[in-house]
Amino acid sequence: MLASVVIACYKHEAYLEHCLETVFDQTYPKLELIIVDDNSPDNSFQLAERLLKRKSFAKRFASCKLLKNPTNMGAHFTWNRALSLATGEMLFLLNSDDAFSKERVATFVDRHGAEKLFFGFSAIEPIDENGKSIKSFQFPARLRYATSQAVSSDRPLSWSFLESQIAASTGNFVLSAELLRQAGWFADLKYCHDWEFALRAITIVEPKYVESDQYMYRLHATNSFRGLSSVAESETRACMQSYSLRAMTSKPQNGTCLSPLNMGDAFYKLIRNYPNFRFWMRQLYAPYLAEHRTVELNQWTVPAEWR
Known part of the structure; x- marks a missing residue:
C-alpha cells in the first residue's frame, strides 16, 4: 500500500529540515511525499527544494512533489492543494514545524490499512524549539484524559470531538483517500479548519485512536493557535452548525x-x-x-x- 505524507508549509525554515528527516526515517517503505509551501517569506521553499535534490533523499520515496502557492492563500487552501496531489490509499498530514515518530506510518498502516473508510489520530508528545520533549506541558494530558474517559466509559470517541479538537492539530490526522472523497476538502476557516473537517469526518466513520506518542507537536512563539484565538468563537459556531x-x-x-x-x-x-x-x-x-x-x-x- 502506498502511503502519502502531505505537508502544508508556511514560514517554518527553522524546523522544516527536522520535519522532513522524520519522514525520511519512517520504517514503512512505500511512501509518497508532497509539500506545498504557502508562499513563505523565509527560505522554507528553498530548503525543501535543496533537500529533494539530494539523490539519497529523493530516492527514498516512491514519488516527491514540491509546489509553492503564487501568493499566501491560507492553511485550508494549502492543505487542499497538497491533498489533491496525493495518490496514496492512506493519507498522513504533517505540519511543517512538527515531526513523526519513526513507526507512525507503519503503525497506522498495519492496524488500519485494510479499512476503506478510516479517520484516526495518535497521542502527541510536545517538543520545544530544539526538538526536546516538554514533560511539564499539560495539553497532551488533557487530550489523553478526553480519549481515556471515552474508552473507559465505553462511549464512542466521536462524541468527544463535540467538545474540542481532541487530535490537537491538523498534522495529527490520518485518513483514507476514500474518506477524503466523501467528506470533502477543508473549509475556509483560519483557526478551526481541522476541527470542522473532523466533525464532518465523524458523521461518516467512527475515529480510531493510537495511544502511543506517534506525533511530535512543536511549541514555539509563532504557533498558529497563539495568533488566531480571536476568531475562535465565530469559527466554533461554524463548526457546530456544520x-x-x-x-x-x-x-x-x-x-x-x-x-x-x-x-x-x-x-x-x-x-x-x-x-x-x-x-x-x-x-x-x-x-x-x-x-x-x-x-x-x-x-x-x-x-x-x-x-
Whole structure:
C-alpha cells in the first residue's frame, strides 16, 4: 500500500529540515511525499527544494512533489492543494514545524490499512524549539484524559470531538483517500479548519485512536493557535452548525455519532454531558430542543420567535 505524507508549509525554515528527516526515517517503505509551501517569506521553499535534490533523499520515496502557492492563500487552501496531489490509499498530514515518530506510518498502516473508510489520530508528545520533549506541558494530558474517559466509559470517541479538537492539530490526522472523497476538502476557516473537517469526518466513520506518542507537536512563539484565538468563537459556531446540519437533517453514515436520527429521545439526555455542544445547540438550533420536536416523524418545528 502506498502511503502519502502531505505537508502544508508556511514560514517554518527553522524546523522544516527536522520535519522532513522524520519522514525520511519512517520504517514503512512505500511512501509518497508532497509539500506545498504557502508562499513563505523565509527560505522554507528553498530548503525543501535543496533537500529533494539530494539523490539519497529523493530516492527514498516512491514519488516527491514540491509546489509553492503564487501568493499566501491560507492553511485550508494549502492543505487542499497538497491533498489533491496525493495518490496514496492512506493519507498522513504533517505540519511543517512538527515531526513523526519513526513507526507512525507503519503503525497506522498495519492496524488500519485494510479499512476503506478510516479517520484516526495518535497521542502527541510536545517538543520545544530544539526538538526536546516538554514533560511539564499539560495539553497532551488533557487530550489523553478526553480519549481515556471515552474508552473507559465505553462511549464512542466521536462524541468527544463535540467538545474540542481532541487530535490537537491538523498534522495529527490520518485518513483514507476514500474518506477524503466523501467528506470533502477543508473549509475556509483560519483557526478551526481541522476541527470542522473532523466533525464532518465523524458523521461518516467512527475515529480510531493510537495511544502511543506517534506525533511530535512543536511549541514555539509563532504557533498558529497563539495568533488566531480571536476568531475562535465565530469559527466554533461554524463548526457546530456544520455538524448539526450533517448529523440532524439526514441519518449519518456513522451510526454511533450523536444525532437524534441515531438515538431518538436519548439524544436529548446524552447531550447534557457535552456542555459545549449543548450550548451551541441552544444558540443555533432551538428547533432541535425537546419542546419543538416531533419525534415520530423526525420533523422539526420552528418556534414563533424564529419565524
